Amino acid sequence: MPLSGPRFHTDPARLYREMRSEHGPVVPVLLPGDIPAWLVVGYREMHRITGDPELFPRDSTLWNQWENIPMDWPLRPMIGVRLPSVYYTVGEEHRRHLAAVESALEAVNPHELRGHTEELADRLIDSFCSRGEAELVGDYSMLLPVLVLARITGFPDAEGPGLARAMNDLADGGEGAIEAHQRFGAAMHRLVATKRQLPGSDVASRLLAHPVGLNDEECALDLMAITAAGHLPSADWLGNSVRLMLTDDRFAASIGGGRRSIGEAMNEVLWEDTPTQILAGRWAARDTRIAGRHITAGDLLLLGLQGANSDPDVHDFSGNDGFHAGNSAHFSFSHGEFQCPFPAREIAEVIARTGIEVLLDRLPDIDLAVPQQTLARRPSAFLRGMSTLPVRFAPTHPLGGTR
Template sequence: MTDLTTEQRQAFALASRYPAHVDAARLYGEEFHRDAAGLFRALRARHGAVAPALLEGDLPVWLVLGYREMHYVLTRPELFDRRTPWNALDLIPPDWSLQWILATESVMRSGGEEHERRSTVLHDALAAVNQFELRARCERIADALIDEFAAVGHAELMSQFAQQMPVRVVAWMLGFPLAEGPAVVRDLLILMDYTAEAPAAYGRLLARMHDLIRQRREWPTFDVASRMVHHPLAAPDDQLVEDMQYVVSGGQQPTAYWIGNTLRLLLTDTRFAMTLAGGRRSVGQAMGEVLWEDPPLANLSAYWAARACQMGGYQVQAGDMLVLGIAAAHTDPHIRPDQTTGAGGNQAHLAFGHGTHRCPFPAQELAEVIAETAIEVLLDRLPDLSLAVPADKLRWEESVWFRGLTGLPVVFTPA
């Protein structure tokens, strides 16, 4: 096989080792990004609750589309875990852009007693954040961001507001010195863009976290970093840095997209437009609906079958990777037979995951405070906010993992 091209070797491997994945749907590329929801519907009609699919590089995965099947995966750690070696590791190209999926140090990739210990540290450190103080800080940060464009009469709310809010709040919660705040914000935003500068930004961010841990070990204060460092179950410094990085990255992009997706709904849906001037009463309802209809984390990665099992009519082998389609599961006709009606106050969504590795409950509460406060302050300050382009001109990021806008241009009366 030495004379075969990379594509030919990949095709041979699929045919011999993963026959169900030959000509499977690709979770990347123009067709997927043009209409991911349509593709998921087609896959459900053809395959049912579980479908063979290909990640970038034509690497085989099982896409879980069914709500009940996803719930099953998330609540059976003895069958599906985040540490089993992937049986397709030998097929990964050296320059694969999704290498981060294979990282093993974060609390979210740990298991058993180690996961329980590390998640307890995170839970306790985040649960101790004073939500009244947090809301007040969010209001000040939101006001400062709005001050930068309020007098102009137009803004691009993703880059100037939604992306800026979470990272600034999280940097404050963790306890980064005020003077370092702008550098932390800048590096994290670079990291989220996945540009060529991302590795250097990641290195600087980790170095600052190591410095913060050393400082808080000697001079503890009332921030999240101090509580993590001095927790009786605290991990070694390297693991603390990994878990702190999880707090930063997990709190940034999903929350930013939650803000952006909710603003889009408020500005484009007539059910909310009528009450937009009043603002606050409709914000919580819109935020809840977004978690069902446009969840910021659209698909969840890095679950592997610990042993062979049956799923959705397919034989899943030990070491097979599963991609959990959160957005697809939320439209599962078995749980939502009438897709024309909203989810109302239903809290059974999977937007924060479920089971052992779900997003820590305090983190969910803090993200909600950040997003809700940001939106409320924006509507209070700029009550006649409206889109600067037709709604159908808004574009979504080309990502299999996230559901978020590339931009949200608006106009308003200068204030």
């Protein structure tokens, strides 16, 4: 089946149920240009594949379809070829990059991170709070994470908006995506050159100083990976959680009276509305079988994170109120050797949670400005976020940095 079409963003839950019913937990799919791949939607199968980096490495050089892939293939940037960064390396080289990245991120002070997020969230809200209306995706959720990440990475605040524009142009995947990628890369290389000469208390400086000895190119690529992987999922985690709280009656009382349900909303989003729906990918190192399917050496396996999260064989969603309190056994951060590093998850959670808290503190009567059924998702099988989230509220005066 083609890995495209409106149902991936209008009704993915039913679509994954139908896939599983018709094909089982490993689904044959076609990528653009009729390129074959496997989409893994079974929880147990996902655990097996992500937990076996020898049989299913993240090594795109193994792909048996490269001769059929044109240079302008739209998914080429997502699947990529091996580059010397934490995202694309494998084996000992991957562990070398991961050691430096985890160390650099672990040193981010969570109290300072929250303070940065509160300050930047207030700045963004100040820009629209007096209007009584806003479009929360473009005005807030798609800006806050990258502004915070830019600051902790080592960029001056003045460069944050430019980096945000480049990241969001890149995320749109339109005609400007290639040029945005070039701007994004150039900014990281300039930052590395600056921090090599004048190090500070930031992620870039700590990467450069790590004893594994990353060179400037490796550091720039790792910083690109950290920022790109941290921005859009955090933005959509924030946006999807706010959407849930504004559209689900279970959260209505909490909008104006307390924060206890913010964490519940965020966890539910990771189970049922996860920002990264499909992740590319793993490649079979040799012929094997999984769930009755014959997987040929070099086959691409796409990780259907949302499909696995909703697998009824391991998680019974019936008979509960929709919450998954205390249960974080989802695949929203993947699993195994190539999963999202734990300190990166903590940073994303602080940014998203603080962004929601500041928004609700500042605009306690916030409500949707359009009927719920008119809300639209970005048209992607791989990513799940709102295209727009129009809201209204009682106009308030800007804080002007007085928090």
